[in-house]
Amino acid sequence: MTAQTITLSLISHTNVGKTTLARTLLYKDIGEVADRAHVTDISEAYELTRTSKGEVLQLYDTPGFGDTPRLWKHLERANTPLLGFLSEVWDRFTDRPLWCSQQAMFNVREHADVVLYLVNASEEPETAGYVEKEMKILQWLDKPIMVLLNQMGSPKQSSVEEDEVNRWRHHFRSISNDTRVIAFDAFARCWVQEGILWKEIVELLPAKQRPLMENCIVSLNERNKGRFQKAMSHLGSALGKIFCDREALQGQGFFDTLLSKGSAEEKAVSLLKERTEETLRKALTDIVHEYELPGEAKREISKEADINTEKTANKSKWAIGGGMLSGALSGLAADLAAGGMTFGGGMMLGAILGAGGSALLASGINTIKGKHEDYVEWSSEKADHFVRGAMLYYLAVAHYGRGRGEWRETKEPKFWNDTVKRATSRLHKDIETVVNRTRQTRDVNGHAIRTILSKATRDTLLTLYPNASIER
Ligand SMILES: Nc1nc2c(ncn2[C@@H]2O[C@H](COP(=O)(O)OP(=O)(O)O)[C@@H](O)[C@H]2O)c(=O)[nH]1
Ligand SMILES: [Mg+2]
Structure with missing residues (x-):
C-alpha cells in the first residue's frame, strides 16, 4: 500500500x-x-x-x-x-x-x-x-x-x-x-448510489487524504458516465432505427382477405414488428453487457409479445375492412393504457413490445399512401410509450447488481412506472417533435432521440435518488 x-x-x-x-x-x-x-x-x-x-x-x-x-x-x-x-x-x-x-x-x-x-x-x-x-x-x-x-x-x-x-x-x-x-x-x-457513498467517504477521511479520494471519484464518475452514455446511445439508435423503419404494403386479392390469409396491412405490420422486436432485443442485450452483466434479453419474451400480436390481428380485422388499421390499434391501446403500464403479468421487453402495457400497440401504426407505394410505420403520436419502455428497461439493468448473477428480467416496482411516466408526459410534445424530425432527416442513429431519452432518464434517476448528483 x-x-x-x-x-x-x-x-x-x-x-x-x-x-x-x-x-x-x-x-x-x-x-x-x-x-x-x-x-x-x-x-x-x-x-x-x-x-x-x-x-x-x-x-x-x-x-x-x-x-x-x-x-x-x-x-x-x-x-x-x-x-x-x-x-x-x-x-x-x-x-x-x-x-x-x-x-x-x-x-x-x-x-x-x-x-x-x-x-x-x-x-x-x-x-x-x-x-x-x-x-x-x-x-x-x-x-x-x-x-x-x-x-x-x-x-x-x-x-x-x-x-x-x-x-x-x-x-x-x-x-x-x-x-x-x-x-x-x-x-x-443503482450506480448513482455509488456517488452518495463516495461523498460520505470523503467526509470520513482525514483532510489530507481527501484530495486523493476526490481524484478517485472523478475517475469512478467517468466510468459511470461512460456507461450511461453508451446505454443511452444503444437505446437511442434502436429507437431511431425503429422510427425510420417502414414496410411497404404488398397488393392482395379480395379472396386472400376472404380466406383469412391476412390483409396487406397485417402482413406489413407483422414484418415491421418482427424487425422492431429484433432491434430492441439487440439494444437491450447491448446495455446488459454495457453493465458487464452476464446473460441477455431473452427470446421467450418476444414470444410473449407475439401472443399479443395475435390478439391485435383479430381485433383489428373488422376495422381493416373500413381502412382504419391504426384506429383499431389505438382503440385497443386506449384500453391497455387506461390501466397504465403495469408489470403485473409482463416482463420488460414484453412491456415495450406488447405484453402487459403494450407500447407497440399504444404507439399505433400509420398507414401512409406514398408517392410510389403505400407503407406502414410506427406512429409518432405516442412515441413516448417506446421511450418509456426503453427507460424502464434501462432502470432494471442499472439496478441489477452483478453479485446477483446472470441477468434475468423480473417484475419491476410500480413506482418506477409512475416516475417514468411523469418524466415522459412532461416531454410528450418534444418527443413527438423529435421523432418526426428523426424520420424527416432519416436519423437512423437516433442522435436526437438519444438526447431526449438521456434527459428523461437523468431526470428520473434524480427523482428516484434525490441525494444523488449526476454529471452531464
Ligand atoms: N436478497 C439478497 N441476498 C443477498 C444480498 N447480498 C447477498 N445476498 C445473499 O446472501 C448470501 C451470502 O452472500 P455472501 O456475499 O457470500 O456473504 P458474505 O459471507 O458476507 O461474503 C448469498 O446467498 C447471497 O446471494 C442482497 O442484497 N439481497
Ligand atoms: Mg464472503
Whole structure:
C-alpha cells in the first residue's frame, strides 16, 4: 500500500453479503458467494479504480465476524481485549468463526482507511444483537465507519427507503452518536448510489487524504458516465432505427382477405414488428453487457409479445375492412393504457413490445399512401410509450447488481412506472417533435432521440435518488 492508495474494508457478520456487494461494485465475479457462514476466509484487495496518475481506491473483501457471543465473551475476559485476542492463535479449520473474526480485525487494523460495515436490513434492528457488539469491536479499532444497509429488497420510493434507513440510524445512534448509515443493496442498487457513498467517504477521511479520494471519484464518475452514455446511445439508435423503419404494403386479392390469409396491412405490420422486436432485443442485450452483466434479453419474451400480436390481428380485422388499421390499434391501446403500464403479468421487453402495457400497440401504426407505394410505420403520436419502455428497461439493468448473477428480467416496482411516466408526459410534445424530425432527416442513429431519452432518464434517476448528483 502506498500513500497514493485509499483502502476500504468490507466488514460484516458472516453471510450478510460482502462478497456479493464487492462483485456489484467491482463489476467482476471475485471470490466465492454462498448462503452459508464463513465462505470467505482470507482478506483480499481489489482495485475499485486507478487514476491516470496511479492513485488507487481499493476494496478489501474480508472474512466475516462469526460466533459473536463467544467472541465477545473472549474479549470481555481479557485485560487488553484487542491485543489479547489478536495475538491468540486460532485454527483456520477447527475454529473458523474466531479465525475469520480475527482476520477481519487484522485487516481493519492494518489496512483500512474507512470500514464499510454491512448490515442485513431484512432483519429488525432490535433483533440483530450481533450488530452492537461488532460495532463496538470496530470502534476499538478506531477507524472511521460507514454503515451500509444490504438486503433491502426490491427498490423503494425514496421516502419509504428513507424511513427504513432512519430506523437503522436511530438504532446505531444508541451505539455511537455520529454513525453514518446509507442504503446500499448488493442486489438492487443503482450506480448513482455509488456517488452518495463516495461523498460520505470523503467526509470520513482525514483532510489530507481527501484530495486523493476526490481524484478517485472523478475517475469512478467517468466510468459511470461512460456507461450511461453508451446505454443511452444503444437505446437511442434502436429507437431511431425503429422510427425510420417502414414496410411497404404488398397488393392482395379480395379472396386472400376472404380466406383469412391476412390483409396487406397485417402482413406489413407483422414484418415491421418482427424487425422492431429484433432491434430492441439487440439494444437491450447491448446495455446488459454495457453493465458487464452476464446473460441477455431473452427470446421467450418476444414470444410473449407475439401472443399479443395475435390478439391485435383479430381485433383489428373488422376495422381493416373500413381502412382504419391504426384506429383499431389505438382503440385497443386506449384500453391497455387506461390501466397504465403495469408489470403485473409482463416482463420488460414484453412491456415495450406488447405484453402487459403494450407500447407497440399504444404507439399505433400509420398507414401512409406514398408517392410510389403505400407503407406502414410506427406512429409518432405516442412515441413516448417506446421511450418509456426503453427507460424502464434501462432502470432494471442499472439496478441489477452483478453479485446477483446472470441477468434475468423480473417484475419491476410500480413506482418506477409512475416516475417514468411523469418524466415522459412532461416531454410528450418534444418527443413527438423529435421523432418526426428523426424520420424527416432519416436519423437512423437516433442522435436526437438519444438526447431526449438521456434527459428523461437523468431526470428520473434524480427523482428516484434525490441525494444523488449526476454529471452531464
Ligand atoms: N436478497 C439478497 N441476498 C443477498 C444480498 N447480498 C447477498 N445476498 C445473499 O446472501 C448470501 C451470502 O452472500 P455472501 O456475499 O457470500 O456473504 P458474505 O459471507 O458476507 O461474503 C448469498 O446467498 C447471497 O446471494 C442482497 O442484497 N439481497
Ligand atoms: Mg464472503
